Amino acid sequence: MRWLLLAILACLPFAGLSQDALVQDGPATLVADRIAFDAATLTAEGNVEIFAQGRVLRARRVTYDRSTDRITVEGPLTLLDGPDRILVADYAELGADLRGSVVAGARLVLDQQLQIAATEVATGAEGRYTQLYQTVASSCEVCAAYPVPIWQIRARRVVHDREERQLYFENARFEVAGVPVAWFPRLRLPDPTLERTTGVLAPRFSADDLLGTGIEVPYFITLGPSRDLTLRPFVTNQETRSLGFRYRQAFDAGDLLVTGAVSRDEVRPGEMRGYVFAEGVFDLPRDYRLEFDLEGVSDDNYLLNYDITEKDRLDSRAAITRIDREDRLLAEIITFDTLREGERNRFQPTPVITIERQRREPRAVLGGDLVWTLQAHARRRKASTVPEGGPDDAARDVERMSAALAWQRTHITAEGLVLTGLAGLDLDAYSVRQDPDFADDTTFARAVPHAGLELRLPLGKGSRSGARHVFEPVAQALFVPSDVKRTPDEDSLTPEFDEGNLFAVSRFAGRDRRELGNRLNVGLSYTRFDPSGWQTGATLGRVWRDRDNEQFRDGTGLDGTASDWLLAISAEDGDRFGVESRALFDDALDFTQSETILGWQGARYLLETRYTWLEEDATAGRPDATSEWELDAAYDLTRDWTGRVNWRYEAVTNEASRAGFGLTYRSDCVTVAFDVERRFTSNDDLDTSTRFGFGVDLAGFGADGDRTRRRRCGI
Template sequence: MRWLIVCMALLAGPVMAQGVPATLVADRIDFDADRLTASGDVEIFADGRILRAPRITYLRSEDRLQVDGPLTLIDGDDAVLVADFADLSPDLRGSVLQGARLVLADRLQIAATEITQGDAGRFTQLYQGVASSCSICADGDVPLWQIRAKRIIHDREARQIYFENARFEVGGVPVAWLPVLRLPDPTLERSSGWLAPRFSSDDTLGTGMTASYFLTLGPSRDLTFSPFVTNQNTRSLGLRYREAFDTGTLQIEGAISEDTITPDPWRGYVFAEGTWALTRNYRFEFDLEAVSDDDYLLDYDVTDKDRLDSRVAITRVDRDSRFVAEAILFQSLRIGEDNRFLPTRVMTIERQGRTEPNWLGGQAVWTWQVHGRERTATEVPAGQPSNAARDVLRASAAVDWRRSWISEGGIVLTGLGGLHVDAYNVRQDPTFNDTAFIRAVPYAGLEARMPLARSGANGVRHVLEPVAQVILAPNNRNATPDEDSLTPEFDEGNLFSASRFAGRDTRELGNRLNVGVGYTRYDPAGWNVGVLVGRVIRAGDLGQFRPGTGLDGQSSDWLLSFGASHAIGLEVMSRSLFDDQLTFSRSESILRWSSDDHAVETRYTWLEADPTAGRTLDTSEWTMDAALGLGDDWTGRANWQYDFVTNDASSAGLGLTYRSDCVTVDFDVERRFTSTTTLQPSTSFGLSVELAGFGADDSAKRARKCGI
């Protein structure tokens, strides 16, 4: 028979004095004048704590509980104490447990010969303790890692764990000794302290270690210091500052380094970005990027960007309107590019809106823009092109309209038209004689689509859609300085566009016919397949497009786009441009396949040489990025980039990760084969080890196991 006694007999005096009720549940209760003994499946509930044991004795004269184990004391949601014997206060706070083990958040366990807790319940002291987040297996094998200490203190309020005379062991072998050690407990999301170190070896920088220190500056700010030293007199200090505001965010990161790679021993970089919400749905945004020299970012493996852009902007985006006012400063890190002769200073103010004109129907998009580009060079030096020092100021206004109808036969007809007007002021370019002029480009067109659909067996649906679009535009307009349309693209996204130039400086001219046909197959079994083929046919070749773009000539290259996907995570995409003789000017194929235990992305790219776009040679390149589960907790990674034109690799890398419930070990090796006059090929190695169970992580989601 189970007995339920609510406080009055056992715990009424001490517990009710604190205003906290308690409950005792037991199979049998015996009592006399000196003591009360509960036996069987005994449970005590007091102030959020639960005690379970086979036998509990309450000593009236001492006002203490003696508990015979094995016992379990659950203290809230994140702490569990397991012991052989315990001496407790009636409210289960002040306690002494022998042969005990503390489990925190089901991730970290600490075994000790004795555990004591104060009456307030904040501090738990563990003597002769052993801490580990690895599973303790029945066969008695030592865990993969453990920390032994003379005394361990858990501060429940600060959520910190303190170790005295700590010894770190791997596989039972001591590898480090620390007189004092402090680590966050598994429930703490953010805490100041040292992060897991990373060891690296590089042909350029040498062999060294990065030891980062994370410093919390309140609930919405933090600062990370990342000192890095090597055996080749390389010293670097990285910094990252982050802050979240009620209306925005700020992040600043950078580093200052001293090495022997360049004549100037001091090198560094700084990246900063932030955004703030202003009144009336406006936003302020900024992005700052600066570096001391062209090779620093690659030498220190920060990023592979070769053109930096610093930007300040005020933006607003609503349902039917868009506003942006921005200033951008570019810095090129590419070999052979001189920033003096590049339009590095760019300013734009643009307002765009969408409306539905009552008298015309359909939808109209209007745009006005003020745009300026400036080069720092003030004159054209000998040997440079005429536009080497050109500065441009442009004011633009445009309207684009389109409206669709569906005929009784199911044909979708769309009428479109527009007018683009641009006023230019060009300086320091003899081609334009420092004059101001205006250009206006109108266009009109009609598009017809005939979507055809059919349902087949097993729910398969087929959709076939031929499309023809006629665009009428003038053949001759004033020459303009081409600053923002140097690399036109031709793909399925702009096959049926009024202009295939990315910017406003150049507008596509001449009468033309855009034709294509698309086919899509939808299969409930998981397969979806889509194909599009089309081209542009012009009334005459106006010479607006260069060879290599696929758009040159009276008729463009054929555009063939293919895509297929399956529910298992497989995706294939391919896009090619080729002429009537099947000579390819561009081609790109991508394969992606991902699941729970693997992820693969491989890409092949072919680009015909285009010196104006910066490609003096053909590009034939294959890249691969793959990760594969090797069983249990092991994951392998590989990546490479191979150039078929030069018949050698540009870069390659291998990595191996071991990630279990208690530790993550990551090793990688990277080789960069490319070289310049200041940058040599190099090989780098990296190793990092991170212990689970300290600080919040996802180790609890991983299955517990024994061994590696």
């Protein structure tokens, strides 16, 4: 029979048990199978539990001595001190408030991750500092057959500062599989409950053909609750010296991120190299928003040499935007910095300035929706003359003022036929300079009206299995003039043709080009919805024109009086499986473009692969056809080991451009990652290279272990 000490405390003269210490929301409470007491002591035995100030003590036998106001506990005992601190011991002496303790044969567990075993544990009366003597610390689970964990830290003494959430080790020795590998007279580490603190992060080792073999040791610096700085010093045996950094700051109305590095190496001896990227978003008054993304680098190959990004054109952007239900406003400026071999920045359009206002009228106009757009656009080039042998637009400067109206109205008949009427007008005024093609007419205007009718007939059918089938034939007739003033093409160089714009009024991405000529867009789509979660679909479409206006190049699939056939197929099963395939081909089944993307995820594997075929298009910067296969895959080889591969292969040139392989060991207490990557591409300034990487993260000290994976007996 259990007794509740709360009833006894109300009757006994010694039942106060340090009343000031025990008072929180009420007195301390004891529950036990048997309780015996006299004038000096109280003894509780059998399933003893004491509750005081949010702490819970469970033990086999507890004795309270009134003269010393101390509690003696015979174990095995467990002290739950908050949600992330557990103490397990054989014997303990505690104050009446379960603080000020001396514990023998103890094991302290922090955040269910880090365990510290000690011969003796002492906690001060204030409860902030806990001292552990002759300790062994590890986050690894210890097996009976293999009592030595994968890693452990032995120390003469450990002090846990509960307020600062820090662990201080004295005379510490770091061991791997029981073998000492490092010794520290003093060592400070965060406890697992601390999310941010200044200190050294896990180092990473690497070996590179260009930079050499070296080590990166990141150092994290907290600059307050909303700011931090990470420094990444990197040194190698080939005189590479680099200091990377990352600065983050959160504001009440936005955030800022700056990354970069400065380096000296033997790739470019005697030069200071580096890069800086900065991005941020800030809320402004009246629902405006400031966005910026700035990019700069010292030379063309730095980003590839240090494996930062594969971008070969940097674009820096600053913009002010405001978007609501009816309006969109944009004012932006963009600059470009080319890293491509053979390109020069003086012939790049920089800066590019755009100011645009777009509004959808909230009230119906002639029974339909009306959207109007106003835009001012300008782009300049540093070059003032066309280089010998260069294209005519190499030094071209353009300013443009544009206005557009787009109206549509939809009506659904009783038979389910969806009729949509379309109408619109695009007006543009140009000023063109430094282009021989427009030497006689540098200022001009253009007007492109359009009108059309679209018919859709959605058809649905259900089956006995619960699956639903939806068919939708679509026909769209557009009437657009063909004889329109020729304009420079700055923002529509690479038009796309896919199921997303099969029924678009214009398939040019920008405003410089508007799709001209009367045409008929026809398509048929099919979608199947299965109760099990599967969804499959297909779209087939084509465009017919009354004449060829020679607006589209070969390779786009849109040239001629009849476009290529567009076929898109997809299938997905939630997040487990997905495949998309899109192709453009003519009547002779000669493919212009083809792309297939596959993603497959299971309990032990992850696969993402893509195949791309593109016909040659010199104007788009593709003098040769592209046939590229990319693969990223991961597979759980065993319970704790995961293998990874990545591959990029060019079938036309019959060579790989990049390949990589990696292994990761991850358990409840440690993550070890090894990877190797080979880059095969090269040019006059950039050689092929192979990079090796190796990193170790210890759970409980700034890294999260996989708590679902418990270590087996042995690695």
